[in-house]
Amino acid sequence: MKALYPGSFDPLTLGHLDLIERAERLFGELVVAVLQNPSKQASFPLEQRLSQIRQATAHLETVEVSCFDGLTVDFARRCDSTVILRGLRAMSDFEFELQIAHTNRSLAAEVETLFLATAAHHSFLSSSVVKEVARFGGDVRHMVPPGVADDLARLFNR
Numbered sequence: 782m783k784a785l786y787p788g789s790f791d792p793l794t795l796g797h798l799d800l801i802e803r804a805e806r807l808f809g810e811l812v813v814a815v816l817q818n819p820s821k822q823a824s825f826p827l828e829q830r831l832s833q834i835r836q837a838t839a840h841l842e843t844v845e846v847s848c849f850d851g852l853t854v855d856f857a858r859r860c861d862s863t864v865i866l867r868g869l870r871a872m873s874d875f876e877f878e879l880q881i882a883h884t885n886r887s888l889a890a891e892v893e894t895l896f897l898a899t900a901a902h903h904s905f906l907s908s909s910v911v912k913e914v915a916r917f918g919g920d921v922r923h924m925v926p927p928g929v930a931d932d933l934a935r936l937f938n939r
């Protein structure tokens with residue numbers, strides 16, 4: 782079964798990567814797709830986010846890295862995936878994620894949203910927290926893959 786893991790990944794964190802590794806084992810095939818969201822100003826250009834994910838998932842044979850704009854369910858149909866995968870870190874993620882899941886199901890009943898609980902030791906991680914720490918010169922090497930740590934250092938001239 783092929784699953785789709787969509788997100789902004791601005792940038793990829795070890796929390797995302799943990800979810801990707803576990804999902805690949807569960808589903809066999811996984812498409813990690815960066816959403817090009819014009820209403821969200823990204824810190825990293827799309828190409829850089831794609832290459833961060835490609836580099837960090839190079840050891841995972843059945844992970845495909847892609848990007849899309851428009852509706853997630855339309856992209857899920859295009860890549861022949863009947864599962865949209867999302868991570869849940871805490872209750873605070875739940876309300877928003879449930880709303881999106883219901884919306885997506887109303888648009889495409891054949892596409893199921895599945896949630897994976899984040900690894901406990903990564904549940905404090907978010908792309909924005911990582912950027913905040915890096916901006917002020919904190920060490921982020923336990924939060925992101927090595928290539929992303931380098932990109933963050935360059936972004937904030939560290």
Ligand code: ADP
Pocket residue numbers: 787788789790791794795796797800866867868869870874899900903904905906907908
């Ligand atoms: P979005 O803007 O679509 O929420 P994100 O890149 O922030 O994009 O997150 C993409 C997905 O990864 C979401 O399902 C989110 O819950 C999940 N996620 C975010 N941070 C973590 C983490 N630390 N561990 C596991 N999953 C996470």
